[in-house]
Amino acid sequence: MGRKIREGLLLLFIKLAAFLTILLLTGIILYVFEKGGRFLRLSFLLTTPSVKNGTVGIAGNLMNTLLIVALTLFIVVPVGVGAAVWINEYAKKSAFIRLVEFAVQTLAGIPSVIFGLFGMVFFGRTLGFGYSILTGSLTLTLMVLPMITRSTQEALRAVPDNYRLGAFGMGATKWHVIRTILFPCALPGIVTGVMLAIGRIVGESAALLLTAGSGASLPRPGEGLIHKLMESGGTLTVQLYLSMSKAEYDVAFGIAAVLLCIVLLIQFLIGMLAKKRVRQEK
Amino acid sequence: MRAEVTLRGHMYLKQRKSTFMYKRNCVHAVECAVQIFFTACAFLTIVTVAVITGYLIVNGVPAIWKIGIRDMLFSTVWSPTAKQAQYGILYIVLTSLVGTAMAVMLGVPIALLTAVYLVEIASDKMAAVMKTAVELLSGIPSVVYGMLGLMVLNPLVYRLELRLYRDSVTHQFTGGANLLSAVLVLTLMILPTVTSISESALREVPAELKASSLALGASQMQTIFKVVIPAAKPGIITAVVLGVGRAVGEALAISLVSGGCVNIPLPFYPVRFLTTAIVGEMGYAAGLHRQALFTIGLVLFIFIILVNLTLNHIVRSGDK
Numbered sequence: 001m002g003r004k005i006r007e008g009l010l011l012l013f014i015k016l017a018a019f020l021t022i023l024l025l026t027g028i029i030l031y032v033f034e035k036g037g038r039f040l041r042l043s044f045l046l047t048t049p050s051v052k053n054g055t056v057g058i059a060g061n062l063m064n065t066l067l068i069v070a071l072t073l074f075i076v077v078p079v080g081v082g083a084a085v086w087i088n089e090y091a092k093k094s095a096f097i098r099l100v101e102f103a104v105q106t107l108a109g110i111p112s113v114i115f116g117l118f119g120m121v122f123f124g125r126t127l128g129f130g131y132s133i134l135t136g137s138l139t140l141t142l143m144v145l146p147m148i149t150r151s152t153q154e155a156l157r158a159v160p161d162n163y164r165l166g167a168f169g170m171g172a173t174k175w176h177v178i179r180t181i182l183f184p185c186a187l188p189g190i191v192t193g194v195m196l197a198i199g200r201i202v203g204e205s206a207a208l209l210l211t212a213g214s215g216a217s218l219p220r221p222g223e224g225l226i227h228k229l230m231e232s233g234g235t236l237t238v239q240l241y242l243s244m245s246k247a248e249y250d251v252a253f254g255i256a257a258v259l260l261c262i263v264l265l266i267q268f269l270i271g272m273l274a275k276k277r278v279r280q281e282k
Numbered sequence: 283m284r285a286e287v288t289l290r291g292h293m294y295l296k297q298r299k300s301t302f303m304y305k306r307n308c309v310h311a312v313e314c315a316v317q318i319f320f321t322a323c324a325f326l327t328i329v330t331v332a333v334i335t336g337y338l339i340v341n342g343v344p345a346i347w348k349i350g351i352r353d354m355l356f357s358t359v360w361s362p363t364a365k366q367a368q369y370g371i372l373y374i375v376l377t378s379l380v381g382t383a384m385a386v387m388l389g390v391p392i393a394l395l396t397a398v399y400l401v402e403i404a405s406d407k408m409a410a411v412m413k414t415a416v417e418l419l420s421g422i423p424s425v426v427y428g429m430l431g432l433m434v435l436n437p438l439v440y441r442l443e444l445r446l447y448r449d450s451v452t453h454q455f456t457g458g459a460n461l462l463s464a465v466l467v468l469t470l471m472i473l474p475t476v477t478s479i480s481e482s483a484l485r486e487v488p489a490e491l492k493a494s495s496l497a498l499g500a501s502q503m504q505t506i507f508k509v510v511i512p513a514a515k516p517g518i519i520t521a522v523v524l525g526v527g528r529a530v531g532e533a534l535a536i537s538l539v540s541g542g543c544v545n546i547p548l549p550f551y552p553v554r555f556l557t558t559a560i561v562g563e564m565g566y567a568a569g570l571h572r573q574a575l576f577t578i579g580l581v582l583f584i585f586i587i588l589v590n591l592t593l594n595h596i597v598r599s600g601d602k
Contacts, residue, residue: 007503014403017395018412021477024470025415028422028430082323090320102594103327109524109590110334110583111531113557117579118334120564121341142330149327175316203423206533206561241425241534244432256426263421271414 032256039254040261048218056251058258060216064133064233068212069201071137071229072144073194079141080148081190085178087149088156108146115143116210124211131232136212143207144197151196155189156182188277192270199266202259205237214238335583342580345369345573354577360544360554362563362571369574371559373544375581378556380547381461381536382529385468390522392469393476394511400477401484402506413481420474428535431467436539439463443550453550456541462549464540468532472525479524483517484510519596527589530582533557556582 047057083100091097119139129135159182167177183190213232216239219225234242236255243252346354349369357370396416400409436458443460447453487510495505511518533555541552542562554562556578567575 003501007501010503010507011403014395014399017392018399018404020392021396021412021419021473022415024473025419028419028426031430031434032426079323079326082320083327086320086324090317091324100324100327103331105594106331106587106590107327109527109586109593111527111533111557111586113531113533113560114334114338114579114583114586117341117560117564117576118337122333122337142334145327145330173310173313175310175313178316199421203421203425205423205425206557209534209561210564237423237425240423240429241538244425244429244538249433252429256429259423259426263423264418267414267418267421270417 029260032253032260036253036257040257044254049216058239058255060218061234061236061239063218065202065235067133068137068235069198072140072201076141076145076148077194080145081152084149084152084156088153089178104146104149107142112143112204112207115139116207119207119211131213132230133212133233134229136208139207139211140201140204144200147197147200148193151193152186152190155186159185188273192273195266195270199263202262203237205241208235208238214242338580338583341576345570345577348570362574371578373546374554374556374559377547377553378530381465381468381555382526384465385472385529386522386525389469389472389525390476393473394480394518396477397480397484398506400481416474416477424471424532424535427467427471428538431463431539435463435466456550456552459539459541459552460550461540461547461553464536467535467539468529471532472528475528476521476525479521480518483514487513516596520593523589523593527586530585531557533561537562
């Protein structure tokens with residue numbers, strides 16, 4: 001076989017592989033919206049499943065998802081950012097810093113089922129939170145911690161040393177420098193990490209199935225937020241999985257369409273942030 | 283003025299001997315509290331990993347003692363709800379290994395070629411579009427992949443199965459819910475991860491290397507396959523290892539498409555993975571069965587730690 005033909009074939013393979021990626025994405029989006037697009041109405045988003053009223057809505061799951069996202073971020077952002085600041089600004093090159101980085105890397109690699117098992121026994125049984133939104137959030141906190149820490153670390157590393165030198169030279173204290181110079185400079189990077197974390201939380205299923213359960217009700221009037229947090233609550237993805245297992249394919253496609261909308265929105269925002277950062281660097 | 287400020291900054295740092303370090307310098311209470319908080323956060327990550335490891339061992343080991351190492355790890359019969367309950371997880375472990383290996387063998391070449399296209403062949407505009415596509419693919423929740431696998435892949439695989447086993451009288455038809463479907467779903471799921479990490483590895487290959495190869499008369503394809511890819515090898519291996527990690531750990535997506543019996547991992551057999559056993563049975567498991575599921579979790583955890591150590595090793599040898 002001539003060299004020309006062989007090279008042409010290789011190029012063809014490369015182009016086919018790349019084409020496959022595009023095809024896959026458009027295929028998935030079109031298929032999901034074709035089958036579930038008709039569910040993208042307010043009545044689907046704002047009602048709970050009820051045989052009496054004949055509704056199959058996902059308001060409960062939507063609410064659970066929002067609660068879990070909010071609660072998880074509330075815990076994970078301070079801790080994740082804090083760990084990153086420690087690694088980048090306080091720690092010396094030592095065995096301890098390597099240990100922390102290895103811990104972060106290990107956390108990033110642990111599959112969600114393992115987090116689920118752990119959360120179920122530790123937060124659910126040992127701490128006594130049972131199957132609840134709180135257990136789920138605490139479990140997810142551990143899961144997305146590495147994302148926040150890593151993106152904060154990267155953002156802090158990108159802040160030029162001269163900024164620190166100047167500030168210290170003028171007599172600023174460490175915390176003052178971190179608060180007034182490093183955090184504002186690193187903010188876009190931290191926000192990107194938060195967006196990625198939101199994406200992961202919204203898409204997570206296995207860990208939540210084992211920790212937060214599958215409740216789909218809205219809080220009843222008169223009950224506080226705390227009560228809701230201690231109740232089991234399935235997110236959109238968990239509900240999608242359950243609907244799939246029960247062969248309620250219509251609802252499943254509806255949820256999938258909603259999920260895709262959320263994911264597309266998040267990616268769009270991340271893209272915007274990245275563009276802003278590039279402009280800032282210029 | 284500016285020089286003086288910088289100088290004072292330098293002196294300040296020199297005084298403390300190491301870069302940006304407060305050493306015994308908790309003058310203000312706030313400074314002190316903040317430093318303690320940040321250190322505690324970092325420490326918490328280590329504690330978390332230690333506690334997770336401890337809990338998995340404490341919960342996973344008892345079943346091994348009660349059932350016996352040989353009857354658990356090297357037996358193939360998994361029937362935890364039978365009267366004479368048996369807890370052999372060999373086939374479950376093998377399924378995870380074989381399934382992951384197949385997914386990686388299918389997925390990595392496609393992902394690598396896509397990365398090559400992104401870096402070497404596509405125009406800037408095209409590359410930007412493709413990159414967005416890859417990012418979007420990696421953002422799609424895993425259950426959505428599982429759902430599409432169930433609705434689209436399973437019927438296709440079933441058709442293939444019908445054709446292949448047309449004359450067989452012994453084959454039990456799976457209706458498409460088998461290892462092959464699970465592997466295809468896993469392949470799709472690792473594509474974005476492997477593509478984007480290989481892409482950044484390929485981008486870091488120095489332009490001089492490429493230029494020299496081309497100047498010596500090598501064609502574009504020769505340059506790509508004989509110079510660029512070998513030069514990016516550590517990064518590509520990292521991508522593969524991360525792909526392995528993702529494939530081993532995936533649970534709900536493949537539990538929808540893989541059937542649900544413990545079986546020898548052959549393409550057209552319904553199978554159960556380590557992960558799908560946990561999510562599938564945890565709901566109703568009790569007693570020793572439940573403990574055995576934790577043992578499965580422990581096995582999975584050990585796999586992941588091995589993957590991580592490999593990764594660490596690669597990254598570190600790459601640094602040298």
